[in-house]
Amino acid sequence: MTALTPPLPRLTPESDFYWTSGATGTLSLLRCSACGFYLHPPTPQCRACGSADVAPQPVSGRATLFTFTVSYQQLLPSIPAPYVVGIVALEEQDDVHITTRIVGVDLDEVRIGMPLQVRFEQHDDVYLPLFAPVPA
Amino acid sequence: MRGKWEDHVVISGAGKSDFARRSGRSELDLAVQASRDAIQDAGLTPADIDGIIAWPGEIPAPMGFSGPAALRVSDALALGELTFHGSWTEGASQLAGLFSACHAVAAGVAKHVLVYRATGESSGQGGGGRSAVHPVDNNGIVGNFSWLRPFGAVSAAHWMALMATRYVHEYGLKPEQLGWVAVNNRAHAALTPHAVYRDPITIDDYLESRVITSPLRLYDCDVPSDAAVAFVVSAVDTVPDLRAPVRIEAVGSAYSGRPFWDQWTHPTHMASHAAAKHMWSRTDLRQDDVDVAQLYDGFSFILIAWLEALGFCGPGEAGAFVEGGERIRIGGQLPLNTGGGQLSGGRVHAHSLLYESCVQIRGEAGARQVQGAQVALTSAGAGPLGGAVLLTPPR
Numbered sequence: 106m107t108a109l110t111p112p113l114p115r116l117t118p119e120s121d122f123y124w125t126s127g128a129t130g131t132l133s134l135l136r137c138s139a140c141g142f143y144l145h146p147p148t149p150q151c152r153a154c155g156s157a158d159v160a161p162q163p164v165s166g167r168a169t170l171f172t173f174t175v176s177y178q179q180l181l182p183s184i185p186a187p188y189v190v191g192i193v194a195l196e197e198q199d200d201v202h203i204t205t206r207i208v209g210v211d212l213d214e215v216r217i218g219m220p221l222q223v224r225f226e227q228h229d230d231v232y233l234p235l236f237a238p239v240p241a
Numbered sequence: 242m243r244g245k246w247e248d249h250v251v252i253s254g255a256g257k258s259d260f261a262r263r264s265g266r267s268e269l270d271l272a273v274q275a276s277r278d279a280i281q282d283a284g285l286t287p288a289d290i291d292g293i294i295a296w297p298g299e300i301p302a303p304m305g306f307s308g309p310a311a312l313r314v315s316d317a318l319a320l321g322e323l324t325f326h327g328s329w330t331e332g333a334s335q336l337a338g339l340f341s342a343c344h345a346v347a348a349g350v351a352k353h354v355l356v357y358r359a360t361g362e363s364s365g366q367g368g369g370g371r372s373a374v375h376p377v378d379n380n381g382i383v384g385n386f387s388w389l390r391p392f393g394a395v396s397a398a399h400w401m402a403l404m405a406t407r408y409v410h411e412y413g414l415k416p417e418q419l420g421w422v423a424v425n426n427r428a429h430a431a432l433t434p435h436a437v438y439r440d441p442i443t444i445d446d447y448l449e450s451r452v453i454t455s456p457l458r459l460y461d462c463d464v465p466s467d468a469a470v471a472f473v474v475s476a477v478d479t480v481p482d483l484r485a486p487v488r489i490e491a492v493g494s495a496y497s498g499r500p501f502w503d504q505w506t507h508p509t510h511m512a513s514h515a516a517a518k519h520m521w522s523r524t525d526l527r528q529d530d531v532d533v534a535q536l537y538d539g540f541s542f543i544l545i546a547w548l549e550a551l552g553f554c555g556p557g558e559a560g561a562f563v564e565g566g567e568r569i570r571i572g573g574q575l576p577l578n579t580g581g582g583q584l585s586g587g588r589v590h591a592h593s594l595l596y597e598s599c600v601q602i603r604g605e606a607g608a609r610q611v612q613g614a615q616v617a618l619t620s621a622g623a624g625p626l627g628g629a630v631l632l633t634p635p636r
């Protein structure tokens with residue numbers, strides 16, 4: 106861990122699949138095999154139908170920006186300010202929200218509703234899902 | 242138990258320590274000062290106390306946040322045998338400890354329970370940003386913070402700013418509206434001897450203050466402080482022994498939605514809605530009956546959300562309600578945060594707001610007294626945490 110390493114999640118049986126899924130280039134979320142509901146953050150049984158038949162499944166990585174904030178304080182050495190924190194709504198199920206950093210865009214061009222695509226920032230075994238605008 | 246539990250308890254004592262920035266005092270010292278003040282205010286002595294509860298107790302947190310454990314405060318006050326003792330790290334807002342004390346007293350477990358919140362956040366932060374140094378990061382983050390901190394969403398300012406941006410998008414809240422929350426609180430702090438920041442500010446000062454994390458500016462954020470507030474909750478049958486008991490008309494307490502601040506799909510539909518609904522269901526009083534309100538202002542936007550959750554305004558209307566400050570000043574239709582709130586008074590996590598409500602109901606608020614205040618509302622929390630309290634004088 107160096108000054109350029111952000112605070113990282115611990116890999117636990119609850120969510121290790123999520124944080125490592127970027128190794129395949131694809132984001133995976135837990136999904137109910139019975140009813141198709143995505144469970145994020147993960148829960149061991151389906152929150153919609155109660156089924157315990159849940160498993161990680163790759164998603165498109167496409168999302169729209171639900172809301173954002175531009176953070177101007179220099180808080181973490183690993184994340185130079187200003188930076189954009191966003192909450193994105195997953196294309197497959199828009200009540201699945203992911204808090205992330207919005208990258209690859211000028212600060213004054215960030216807009217609620219903009220289409221985004223996941224990209225990963227690797228720190229050893231952990232692949233942080235960041236989101237960037239879909240190229241025109 | 243006959244009737245509602247609120248009828249079986251009173252708030253008998255409300256006390257505080259000195260409020261300051263960078264006092265260098267220990268949190269235990271602050272807790273003891275506030276506790277002794279509350280016990281004396283009740284007309285009791287430490288020997289009368291048979292229960293104690295803290296919010297949040299000693300938990301892993303940035304320096305200065307947690308305050309001392311209840312057992313340490315109990316020791317410092319040389320309390321005797323306690324039949325009730327604990328702390329709350331979850332619960333229906335930061336007032337969950339007070340609610341729990343009420344439940345214990347109403348159930349007959351204890352007669353006089355000491356409740357306190359002590360924080361040394363100002364001294365604890367020193368020169369560095371506290372958000373950047375958190376013991377949960379050690380050995381990898383687990384739980385709720387793991388979804389936020391890796392992406393720089395390390396501060397409650399970020400979590401609330403995300404809600405505020407969405408609210409602006411849906412309802413068009415303008416900076417010159419939101420700013421009146423801060424301006425009004427500061428005007429009331431000027432009348433409050435113990436408030437941390439007392440020099441008046443104008444809406445222009447607000448608009449010129451630096452953006453911390455958009456759309457929140459410096460004056461939208463509450464003030465980390467070295468301060469403690471304490472209460473004594475007493476059984477109603479002890480009222481003849483008490484100096485100036487305050488009656489609890491109704492409490493609303495709620496946990497609702499998912500426990501993650503980012504999974505909410507509407508910017509104000511926090512647990513505040515469920516807490517408000519619960520509170521109003523336990524009283525015949527209505528919004529028009531409220532004479533003075535202390536609404537949670539960890540950030541100015543939270544107060545906006547509470548105004549709508551409590552039904553003082555419709556969805557999207559709170560910005561216009563506070564704009565210009567006429568409705569929310571002392572003497573206005575709904576005087577808000579008459580002790581300066583947490584934005585100017587200092588952050589004691591809702592306990593200072595409830596303290597102010599007690600002082601107002603007793604008519605002991607001096608220059609900032611709302612004349613004839615008979616119903617005082619306090620709200621606490623944001624996100625998945627919500628609590629609300631209506632106080633009145635004794636019947």
Ligand SMILES: [Zn+2]
Nearest residue numbers: 137140151154
């Ligand atoms: Zn299901």
